[in-house]
Amino acid sequence: MPSFLKLALAVALCCASSTAFAQVIDPVAPETVDPEARPKLTASADAASTDANPNAAATLADMPRFKPNAVSLYLSPSNQIRNIGFGDYRSEMERMNEVADVVEPILKAHGVVVYRNDPNNGLRDYVAEANKLDVDLYFAIHSNAANKRARGTEAFCFRFGGEGERFAKRVLDEILTIYNGPNRGVKESHSHFGPGKPLYETANPVAPAVLVEIAFHDEERDAKWILANVEPIGQALARAVLKHLAAEHPDAVAR
Numbered sequence: 001m002p003s004f005l006k007l008a009l010a011v012a013l014c015c016a017s018s019t020a021f022a023q024v025i026d027p028v029a030p031e032t033v034d035p036e037a038r039p040k041l042t043a044s045a046d047a048a049s050t051d052a053n054p055n056a057a058a059t060l061a062d063m064p065r066f067k068p069n070a071v072s073l074y075l076s077p078s079n080q081i082r083n084i085g086f087g088d089y090r091s092e093m094e095r096m097n098e099v100a101d102v103v104e105p106i107l108k109a110h111g112v113v114v115y116r117n118d119p120n121n122g123l124r125d126y127v128a129e130a131n132k133l134d135v136d137l138y139f140a141i142h143s144n145a146a147n148k149r150a151r152g153t154e155a156f157c158f159r160f161g162g163e164g165e166r167f168a169k170r171v172l173d174e175i176l177t178i179y180n181g182p183n184r185g186v187k188e189s190h191s192h193f194g195p196g197k198p199l200y201e202t203a204n205p206v207a208p209a210v211l212v213e214i215a216f217h218d219e220e221r222d223a224k225w226i227l228a229n230v231e232p233i234g235q236a237l238a239r240a241v242l243k244h245l246a247a248e249h250p251d252a253v254a255r
Helices: 003-025 092-109 123-133 163-175 220-228 230-248
Strands: 072-077 113-116 137-144 153-157 183-188 209-216
Touching (some): 092 230
Parallel strands (some): 137 209
16 A cells, blocks of 8 residues: 555544544533444333324413423533534534524523523533532433434433433423434433443433434434424424423422
8 A cells, every 4th residue: 555545544543533532531522423333222112103293292372381480491502513414404503502592482481490501612511500500400402413324313311210211201202293203212321422421411410411312414304304393393392391390390380
C-alpha cells in the first residue's frame, strides 16, 4: 500500500476511535449511536407494536391544570448542533428546540413551572441546574441517528420499576397517537454505552428523568415526518407531561 494511503487510513481510524470514546466518557458529546453498536438493552413488554395507537389523542382542552407553583419540569431539548439530518432537517438542536417551543407554552398555560436549558451549555450544566431547582420531572427531547435506514420512536429511563419508566411509557403512548412507524419501546439506559456507562441525562438528575428519541432524523421518512409534524409532536409531548404529573401528583391538580 502506498505510504500516503497508509497515512490516510491511520488518520481515519484515529478519528473514528476518538469519536466513539468521546461518546462514552463525555456527557456533552452526542448521545445517539448506531443501534447495532448498542448493548442489547431490555425493553418494556409493550414495545412490540409497530402501529399507531388507535386511540384518538386527547385534546389539550381536556388536559389537567395545576395549582400555582405545585409542579415543575426541566425541559432539555438537544444541544447537538453538529448532528445533521436528512434533506432540509438541518441540526438536531434546531429541530428539537422547535419542538420544545411548542411544549413549553402549553405546559405553562396548564400551570406547570417550566425551566429550560441553555443550548450554549452542556449536559452537566443542565443536570446541575435541574437538581438545584428541585424539579419534579426532567425531560430531554432528542431525535435519533444511526445508519440512514433505522426508524422508530423510543424512550429511555435509568431503570425499570419506577416513575421514570411510567413517564417514558406515557411519552411513547402519546407519540404513537400521531406516528405510525416502529415502536422501539421503553429502554433502560444504565448501560447504554456499556456496563456502568449510562445516558447522562437519565442517570444524574435527582428527579425522575426520561430521554425521548422522537424518530430518526437521518432516515428520509422519519426526518420528513418530524419536519411536517413539529406542532403535533410538541402537543403530544405536552400531553404526556400533563397526564403524568396529574397521575403522580394528584394533590397538585387544580379542582
